[in-house]
Amino acid sequence: xxxxxxxxxxxxxxxxxxxxxxxxxxxxxxxxxxxxxxxxxxxxxxxxxxxxxxxxxxxxxxxxxxxxxxxxxxxxxxxxxxxxxxxxxxxxxxxxxxxxxx
Numbered sequence: 001x002x003x004x005x006x007x008x009x010x011x012x013x014x015x016x017x018x019x020x021x022x023x024x025x026x027x028x029x030x031x032x033x034x035x036x037x038x039x040x041x042x043x044x045x046x047x048x049x050x051x052x053x054x055x056x057x058x059x060x061x062x063x064x065x066x067x068x069x070x071x072x073x074x075x076x077x078x079x080x081x082x083x084x085x086x087x088x089x090x091x092x093x094x095x096x097x098x099x100x101x102x
Contacts, residue, residue, distance in 0.1 A: 001074065006052060008069040013048055015041060028052065030067040 015026045018037075024044035027035040034055050036047035056074070059066055066074050 001072075002056075005069060005072050005074045006049070006056070008072055009052060010045075010049060012069065013045070015044060030069075031055065 009028050009031060012030070013026050013028045015024055017023070018025050023037055023039050024041050025035065025037050026044045026048045028048070031052065034048070034052050036044050036051055038044040038047050056066070058064075060075070
């Protein structure tokens with residue numbers, strides 16, 4: 001569920017080449033404060049993905065609401081439900097502990 005949400009959000013990303021230095025700027029509409037700037041499009045995309053992940057952890061940790069993306073909603077309870085399902089299937093205890101500790 002988390003990966004699907006991140007991928008859906010990244011598909012909404014908008015990129016442009018900045019005229020002043022030729023670098024790439026990327027942002028995801030609806031995700032305030034999630035943006036990146038890099039010398040290549042690939043670097044910009046990678047950085048935007050990292051920024052999005054960190055932003056999500058921050059928002060979830062503070063129990064802030066997250067935007068819906070393509071009908072996908074994400075909140076702490078959704079993640080815990082997914083982790084619980086995973087743990088019943090195949091994850092080891094240390095992995096589950098790490099997922100719960102963020």
